Amino acid sequence: MAQKKYTAEQIQVLEGLEPVRKRPGMYIGSTDTRGLHHLIVEVVDNSLDEAMAGYCNHIIITFHDDGSVSVEDNGRGIPVDMHPHLKKSALEVVLTTLHAGGKFGGDDSGYKVSSGLHGVGSSVVNALSIHMRAEVYRDGKVHVQEYKRGKPLFELKIEGKTQKKGTLIRFTPDSEIFDTTEFSLDHVLTWLRQQAYLTSGITISVMDARGKRPEGDQKYPKLYRFCFAGGIAAYVAHLNETSQKIGEPIFFEKEMPDGNVEVAIQYTNSFQECVMSFANHVHTIEGGHHLTGFKAALTRTINAYARQYGLLKEKDDNLTADDVREGLTAVVSVRLPEPQFEGQTKGKLGNAEMKTAVETVVNEQLAQYLEEHPSEGKNIVNKCLLASRARLAARAARDSVIRKGALEGMMLPGKLADCSSKDPAECELYIVEGESAGGTAKQGRVREFQAILPLKGKILNVEQARLDRMLANNEIKSLVIALGIGIGDVKDMSKLRYHRIVIMTDADVDGAHIRTLILTFFFRYFPELIENGHMYIAQPPLYKLQKGKDMRYVYTDEEKAEIMKEWGNEAEEIEESEEPGSVEDSQEVDEHDLKQKKRGPRVNIQRYKGLGEMTAQQLWETTMDPERRIMLQVTMEDAQAANLVFSTLMGSEVAPRKKFIQSHAKGVKNLDV
Ligand code: 0RA
Secondary structure, three states: OOOOOOOHHHOOOOEOOHHHHHOHHHHHOOOOHHHHHHHHHHHHHHHHHHHHOOOOOEEEEEEOOOOOEEEEEOOOOOOOOEEOOOOEEHHHHHHHOEOOOOOOOOOOOOOOOOOOOHHHOHHHHHHOEEEEEEEEEEOOEEEEEEEEOOEEOOOOEEEEEOOOOEEEEEEEEOOOOOOOOOOOHHHHHHHHHHHHHHOOOOEEEEEEOOOOOOOOOOOOOEEEEEEOOOHHHHHHHHHOOOOOEEEEEEEEEEEEOOEEEEEEEEEEOOOOOEEEEEEOOEEOOOEEHHHHHHHHHHHHHHHHHHHHOOOOOOOOOOOOOOHHHOOEEEEEEEEOOOOOEEOOOOOEEOOOHHHHHHHHHHHHHHHHHHHHOHHHHHHHHHHHHHHHHHHHHHHHHHHHHHHHHHHOOOOOOOOOEOOOOOOHHHOEEEEEEOHHHHHHHHHHOOOOOEEEEEEOOOHHHOOOOOHHHHOOOHHHHHHHHHHOOOOHHHOOHHHOOOOEEEEEOOOOHHHHHHHHHHHHHHHHHOHHHHHOOOEEEEOOOOEEEEEOOEEEEEOOHHHHHHHHHHOOOOHHHOEEEOOOOOOOOHHHHHHHHHHHHHHOOOEEEEEOOOHHHOOHHHHHHHHHOOOOOOEEEOOHHHHHHHHHHHHHHHOOOHHHHHHHHHHHHHOOOOOOO
């Protein structure tokens, strides 16, 4: 396709950046850590666009020690020619004007993919940065301009010569805008790895140069590098690393009139389904028409194949959509000119034409694959048949659980300390780990609107438990009855008895396991509750710090360090005690008395190992009082992550589980190469 030569004139000028600073949420979603990370997405998206247009094959992301992040690519470089009317360089227009960036390709470039929602561009990042520096390597020169909160600090200038081509954008997020300006490497790596899989052939390098080089540490700064020639088929292989696989990943691709379709699938022996969908490289977490098309084609094609080869007999019912997805790992990736992102989190593809596009490609190419690979085909169908039988058995078990519940008159479980209000909108259910913490919570709550359901811990020790079997577990049965909406086919969301469901577990490893289990359970059986924002995680404090009359609850180690600094306490002076006022060795007390005389009262640190160590009053003040508590709302991403951890922990292969536990125990990160 002939590509028009780009000139500065083609950039449409819409408006300045003031609106972005006034209402950042409108442009990047929020000003919390999500919004912060979105800045990186905005900038990297432009480089990815350049890569997808075929002009760039390397992107380097660097976290600098001064809090800034830079993104460099080896593309054509943002144009720097002067705009004839505005008397500004194209670069300046792109970085200081709303909506000028992102889709600069105009209508000449087919779908030079930009993510639509995410493509609002680097000008937004500029507006929300205390400082930004742009370097463009073009025509043998280094062109430079810098900005403060989106306003140029000087005119575009040339700073020497270069043989390089490309663009570098370095920005420092504005702490006046963001709640936090600390980037999470894990979060960024996960996203970048995903992008590298979706853009086969690109190399993405990440350098973390924050913090001082630890003495003698050769591994500083930390380097990561993603390059996957295999594209989404390699992604599927990666997702299935820890599972027993049925055949190799299968890959389909076709350029359709409405857009490009790529699909990779591989079955495993597990019960897990992991189907991820993307539109223009944006993870469509709520699915959409492309996903619907995929599921329809998968069900139809496998049933047709199974019938044709007598694997399904005449008397047998068709395999259901759920049957053909058990143990399936799949990535569906579409690219289209004008993606419509809908839904609560803008994570759902609204373009109806993509259903037909994906359906057609999968119908054709999966049927052909099965024809050509009869032994793989047979294994896949057998796996689906197994799923079908298991599902029928599980349903029977589930129905009997529910029927039994009904026989008991759907009695609310005895363990539940219900609230008195009958208005679900104001009612909260606390799911608490352990009877003793449950007791404390019962004493600490406001009875009117807070209900407490203690669950026994250690359910997680039942390795290899299938979740359906959990329904036979009394703990889980209590939970289901307390929720009031039923389960499976008989769910009625309008009967939900609490609009806030809060998971409250200890801040230790066991607590995290139980939280993972409960989250996974909700993710699989009550995703609606998560989608509709009903699920929360309570945040009990880690410590109570006391110096004289000044007493503070602290929720993170960083916060603790900050307060200790504020109180001028050196590390060696810290006295940790399990219980405040415990009797101490008399000699030690004498020593402290001496220091105390010099520096005032000493600091007492109480570490809360579990909820049970708090008094009812403390638990109320720190964790349950709506005025003071900090609660995290669970997102589908959180729940999906829990589901993955759960699968790893519960999976049938021992080795990867061991590896996972070990690596997490030490807090080391795996380096993907
Ligand atoms: C518009 C036109 C051209 C390149 C780009 C935009 C471009 C933008 C970004 C943002 C980050 N990296 C980028 N790389 C390229 C091409 C102009 C030409 O015809 O040379």
